[in-house]
Amino acid sequence: MTSSSPDPFRCSAASRTADEPLAGTASRVLAFLLVEARGPWGVEAIRDSRLPEECRRWLFSLERRHQIRPLLVRRPGRPVRGPVRVFAAYAGGPGGWLGSRLVEDVRDVCSLDVAGLASGPLPSFEPHRGTVHLVCTHGRHDPCCAERGRPFAAALAQAAPEETWEVSHIGGDRFAANVLTLPTGHYYGRLEPQDAAGFAAAVRAGRLDLDHLRGRTAYTFAVQAAEVALRRHLDEARIDAVRLLRTVRSGDRQETTAVFEVADLEAVTRTGSWSVRVRTRRRDERLLTCRAGSATRGLSQQVVELSRL
Numbered sequence: 001m002t003s004s005s006p007d008p009f010r011c012s013a014a015s016r017t018a019d020e021p022l023a024g025t026a027s028r029v030l031a032f033l034l035v036e037a038r039g040p041w042g043v044e045a046i047r048d049s050r051l052p053e054e055c056r057r058w059l060f061s062l063e064r065r066h067q068i069r070p071l072l073v074r075r076p077g078r079p080v081r082g083p084v085r086v087f088a089a090y091a092g093g094p095g096g097w098l099g100s101r102l103v104e105d106v107r108d109v110c111s112l113d114v115a116g117l118a119s120g121p122l123p124s125f126e127p128h129r130g131t132v133h134l135v136c137t138h139g140r141h142d143p144c145c146a147e148r149g150r151p152f153a154a155a156l157a158q159a160a161p162e163e164t165w166e167v168s169h170i171g172g173d174r175f176a177a178n179v180l181t182l183p184t185g186h187y188y189g190r191l192e193p194q195d196a197a198g199f200a201a202a203v204r205a206g207r208l209d210l211d212h213l214r215g216r217t218a219y220t221f222a223v224q225a226a227e228v229a230l231r232r233h234l235d236e237a238r239i240d241a242v243r244l245l246r247t248v249r250s251g252d253r254q255e256t257t258a259v260f261e262v263a264d265l266e267a268v269t270r271t272g273s274w275s276v277r278v279r280t281r282r283r284d285e286r287l288l289t290c291r292a293g294s295a296t297r298g299l300s301q302q303v304v305e306l307s308r309l
Helices: 011-017 053-066 106-111 143-147 149-159 193-204 221-234
Strands: 031-036 069-074 084-090 097-103 132-136 164-167 179-182 186-188 213-216 242-249 255-262 272-286 296-308
Touching (some): 053 106, 084 106, 097 106, 149 193, 221 242, 221 255, 221 296
Parallel strands (some): 132 164
Antiparallel strands (some): 069 164, 084 097, 132 179, 255 272, 272 296
C-alpha cells in the first residue's frame, strides 16, 4: 500500500482560483538597471549570483543611493559568450527611456555612471531604439516563475527574439507568467505560451494587451487600477492615447481619484478628460508566494466611479 503526498502549494494556481484581479498590482519603480548574468541565479539573484563580490556590493547599493532597481537578465536558451549587455531604463514620463551599452568585463559595470537615472535619461548610455520584454523565470525565488515563466519566455523568444530576455524576480510571483516591458514600464501577468505571438505583435504596434495588463510601474496601485479600468471601459489599447493629468487622495487615504486625458481621433465622444475613483482595501489573508511562511493581507483596488468630465 502506498500513500501519495499532496500536490505542492502553488501561489499562481491559488491566485487564479481566487480570481484575484491583475489590475493595480505592478511594482512601483521609476528606474531599472539590467545586467546580463549568464550563470545560475540563487534564491536572491544578486546575492547568490556568480558576479564578482565588488559588483554585487555595487548593485546592492543602487536602490539606497539612487533609487534604481537592479535586475539580472539573460537570453532564453543556451548562454552566449562575449561582451556583457547592460540596459538602463527610466519608466517615468510619457513613454519612458531606454539606454543600452556593452562592457567587455562584468567588473566594468561597477564604474558606470548611473546617478540621475531615477529622474531621466543618462548620457553615458546609447538610446536603445525599441522595446525589451523581461519575462520572470526566477524559479529559485518562486517555483511558479519557472513553471509558468520559462515556457512563455521560450514562446516569446520565437515571436520576438531580439526583444525577449529572462529576468530575475520583478514582483507578483502569483501572477506568473509575469512580463515587464521597458521603457514604458508596463507589467503583465498570467501570460501563456499561446499568447506570445499576439502579445509581441500588439506591443510592436504601440498597443497594450489589456487582458493581461497589471499596471504601469510609474503609478501607484490605485492609479494603475484606475487606468486599466478606463482603458477597458473605452476599449482603448493604444499606449499613448491615455495620459494621467492629476490624482487626489481622500483624507483617510483609502480612496484615490485619478483624472486622465484621453485622445481618440476616431471617436470624438471619447476625447476629453475622465475621472476614475478607486477604493483601496485589504484582502483576506492568504499565502502570496510559494515560499511565504505565513498568510498576508494583500491590497485590493475597487473602482467605485468612472465618469467623463
